[in-house]
Amino acid sequence: MTATLEQPVVSPTTEHVDVLVVGAGISGIGAAHHLKERFPDRSFAILDALDDRGGTWWTHRYPGVRSDSDLFTFGYRFKPWRGASIATSAEILSYLDEVIAEDDLAGRIRYRHRVTTASWSSAERRWTVQVAREDTGEELTLTTDFLWMCQGYYDHGQPYRPEWPGLDRFRGVVVHPQQWPDDLDHAGKRVVVIGSGATAATIVPAMAETAAHVTMLQRSPTFFFARPRTHELAETLRALDVPDDWTHEILRRAYIAEGDEITRLSFESPDELREMLIEAMRPLLPEDFDIAKHFSPTYRPWQQRLALLPDGDMFAAIREGKASVVTDTIETFTETGIRTSSGEELAADVVVTATGFDLCLFGGVAFTVDGEPVDFTSRVTWRGTMISGVPNMAYVFGYFRASWTLRADLVSELVCRLLAHMDERGATTVVPTLRPEDADMPLRPWADPENFNSGYVMRSVDRMFKQGDREPWTHLLEYAEERTALPAVDLDDKSLAYR
Incomplete structure (x- = not known):
């Protein structure tokens, strides 16, 4: 001034x-x-x-x-x-x-x-x-x-949660990830997670560790992207006692270059990128898993966020039978779970509405x-x-x-x-x-x-x-x-x- x-x-x-x-x-x-x-x-x-x-x-x-x-x-x-x-x-x-x-x-x-x-x-x-x-x-x-x-x-x-028929008669617990109660115990319970984005991809494998079973109920598929929790290059550099600021800058540049390339492909060669993403998922899932139905969205890759799976943890839960995926819409909640539009009954003690914000x-x-x-x-x-x-x-x-x-x-x-x-x-x-x-x-x-x-x-x-x-x-x-x-x-x- x-x-x-x-x-x-x-x-x-x-x-x-x-x-x-x-x-x-x-x-x-x-x-x-x-x-x-x-x-x-x-x-x-x-x-x-x-x-x-x-x-x-x-x-x-x-x-x-x-x-x-x-x-x-x-x-x-x-x-x-x-x-x-x-x-x-x-x-x-x-x-x-x-x-x-x-x-x-x-x-x-x-x-x-x-x-x-x-x-x-x-x-x-x-x-x-x-x-x-x-x-x-x-x-x-x-x-x-x-x-x-x-x-x-x-x-x-105030999170985003759609209105579903019959929700008021469901006798189990309904929780949104943004308002998670400290005392929720899901061990041994049947869990349905509504949603398919990054939050659902995090919650499903975490709850599957102790739940009786976790079902991810999605209206439409998401692209999933399995990556190591710790980058191999970071482990190499740390083993060589490379200074932290050097390691940080090198890994930062590596991740930026990878992100730039995926983004470029999403605009210039979306079909090629779709095939790459799907083929990367295939060996991490059961042989009879329907990738076309559950993990191949109608939108172009990166037209919505890619959901990152550290060490492919959600895929592992599916392989081990601890989790499953249902691609359908909700007809109504029932006293004991959810009935989908195709008539399938999903029994649930806990429903997680990972429906976004x-x-x-x-x-x-x-x-x-x-x-x-x-x-x-x-x-x-x-x-x-x-x-x-x-x-x-x-x-x-x-x-x-x-x-x-x-x-x-x-x-x-x-x-x-x-x-x-x-x-x-x-x-x-x-x-x-x-x-x-x-x-x-x-x-x-x-x-x-x-x-x-x-x-x-x-x-x-x-x-x-x-x-x-x-x-x-x-x-x-x-x-x-x-x-x-x-x-x-x-x-x-x-x-x-x-x-």
């Missing part, structure tokens, strides 16, 4: 920070690291509505909860990962604890602080944020020069700019990082086909570069603004179903912001494009208005 600008007056009961980060998960903790490293004298705080750090890794407590991306790319670029490629929730939380301790962030994070409203004032050149204390019911007010939304992308409080735009916070409510459905994204007409606000949204954190790191670097650029220009406000040449730009949905069409994405289209048909108004690009494009972004290309 330049000395010639009149300083806004802040009430003594209102706390002010230079940057306010919303969310203490992977994105928010990473953003805090970058802020502290780049701007050691700038004040910031991190607010999170949950009871502790970790976001999704704190919310989800279901059996076997683990990453569905490798930790060499899901981990931060700045902190080496030292464990197995596929990690448990507890291992990921421990990793985040190390970052919090190393960067001395514990005093900056405030848990059970739910942001309810964010109001921008152009006269004061700052945000006023209302916060509800989840533990005390107290209402707090903070102001900030820059708001950084790192709250993730789904509703932590709903996107929650910016944590459900109500935004206003100069007293006017912000209708995000009429706004356009700026490089998947800011929103047109919304000053001094950035957000983090990761990749669908690559690790979330790969993009979180890139966005953190871009936002920090933008904050430094504002300082250089003596600007206190930055607003993504359509240029004259963008005036007649066609607006597109935030997600193209031909590109990616998972249920949680398609259910959210009508409440999300838009994208354009040209840079910088697009998003959902691939890491292969953005790892060079985002660091090279021209911050003076007239798409950002500084004041």
Whole structure:
């Protein structure tokens, strides 16, 4: 802020920070690291509505909860990962604890602080944020020069669960993975898991260890991808006492190259990739298993996420007879289980509804700019990082086909570069603004179903912001494009208005 600008007056009961980060998960903790490293004298705080750090890794407590991306790319670029490629929730939380301790962030994070409203004032050149204390019911007010939304992308409080006939008469236990009870005992029980995505693929083998039997009931198939829990190259490098940061970088590059190639094939040679995925599954399943029916989706590979199976654990449970797959729709729940549309009766003591989640735009916070409510459905994204007409606000949204954190790191670097650029220009406000040449730009949905069409994405289209048909108004690009494009972004290309 330049000395010639009149300083806004802040009430003594209102706390002010230079940057306010919303969310203490992977994105928010990473953003805090970058802020502290780049701007050691700038004040910031991190607010999170949950009871502790970790976001999704704190919310989800279901059996076997683990990453569905490798930790060499899901981990931060700045902190080496030292464990197995596929990690448990507890291992990921421990990793985040190390970052919090190393960067001395514990005093900056405030848990059970739910942001309810964010109001921008152009006269004061700052945000006023209302916060509800989840533990005390107290209402707090903070102001900030820059708001950084790192709250993730789904509703932590309310999962997605379809309405099924007869559910009220089922005498067993029904549980959603997002609301897993601590006292659920499934040992010796008959379990039906409804769903076929990454969550179901995790729960099925984990519950099958002690359940009488686990049936995965899926409406439609998913592509499954078996990979070693620990990469052979990582074992070799560690045996040679290669430094951790070298091992981290080498494995990171190896996983990125593999991901880039699979993504390329999914667009350029989808039939070839489909055949590769199916043939890789075949020797891991029983000889009489109907792969065409159960594990060959109608959509193009990577049009939805590939479900990763560490050491092929779900395939092993199927081979051993501990788990089975039924591809059908639900006609009705019964007192003792589920009857499918084909008439098959699936007996169950426990039903797990691994049916996914709903996107929650910016944590459900109500935004206003100069007293006017912000209708995000009429706004356009700026490089998947800011929103047109919304000053001094950035957000983090990761990749669908690559690790979330790969993009979180890139966005953190871009936002920090933008904050430094504002300082250089003596600007206190930055607003993504359509240029004259963008005036007649066609607006597109935030997600193209031909590109990616998972249920949680398609259910959210009508409440999300838009994208354009040209840079910088697009998003959902691939890491292969953005790892060079985002660091090279021209911050003076007239798409950002500084004041």
